[in-house]
Amino acid sequence: MATSKRPATAASAGRGKQAAAIREEILREWRGGDEAPDLNAGIHAAGQFITAILRSAGLQDGIQEEELRAAWKELAGDFIARHTEPQSVKGGHLVLRVTQPAMRFHLEQMKPMLLTRIREQLGGDRIQSVKFTLG
Template identity: 30%
Template sequence: MFRIKDIVPNTLKSLGINKQYNAQSVIVHWPEIAGDEIATHAWPISIKHGVLLLAVNNPVWSHHLMMLKPGIINKINMFLHEKLVADIRFQAGDLKKYQNHEEDEQSSLSIRPAKLDSEELTGVWEATEPIKDINLRKKCYYVLIKQTGIDKAKKKAGWQSCKRCSVLVQPGQNYCSVCSLEYKQEKKQAIIQLLTEAPWLSYQEASQIVPCSPREFHTGKKRLIHKLVHALFEPGWDRLNEATLVMLMTGIKPDRIDATIVNTVISKIKVRLAEKIRRKNYVSAFRR
């Protein structure tokens, strides 16, 4: 006799959606994987190309989790029985907005399943046809009846399918919790990519290309500026990067920028960085 937990992964793998399912499993089972203490301070946002993005509620825990990174990666992959995660990156954030799935589950529990007609019951029974073991098929049949009844009740209450997947979401929502997080991350990346290619754009101009709020725009711009500033002294830095950084910080368009402006702004940035490093070293030496 086969067990449901053995059948589901194989079915998902045959459908080509095993990795997506496992990525969602990490989010749903995060406290079980990482432990309640870590889950209190960090929550998974997404897994893409083997990289897990974690929201962390304070810098101290970001540093602490950096030290625990190998062990966390190992726990995730052991839980999934698959080497899905190869690295972890950390992002400061409010964990509550990344834990909406719990609210969705609670609202789902408050909905009573609707009764199914004979045609719907027949459809559910036919859907279990690939399961050869009759006892297991009956168990799956009753589980599917309940879930189908809940979905039917949700639709009557005005729930609609997520714009990205088939999961039903409450009236007024466009995306399920998982897709909503993915959409926000994609928007952030789109803003950063746009500003990388056209760093002089204002919010009004950029929002016409990538619809976003002022806060989303300025957050993306700030991240890109910080990235370029920190790369100032790294190998491979060139004049194009300098011009990009200057246009980001000043809003000057390409046809109005010249070497003098670039050199002036970059020199000021380097002076400020040197002062900051000097103050930091002084404070560290004083504390000793």
């Protein structure tokens, strides 16, 4: 006896949806409630956002404040290093905290030379400007 496959009709498709709905209802009753939502839905790997985070923090070229802080005494010399502290590096702009107005004036005069030293030590044009703040 040969079985013939009948083409799917709208009625048979409707029965399939109805059967799936019945199956879901039976499982819901058996489990005692709805199935827990997928807890991983909408979660992304942190690696997808690292580039954007580094760019917004001004670290896209790999400059880290710690790298600059570690090299600061050698770059600036003992005297200047005692009266200054690298405060932040954002978007290629270095902000140095200076202890005294006279030292700030002195550093403003030295800015081109200081910027050259920083670029030589850290490589390239990763630091584009230097700003001094009193504090």
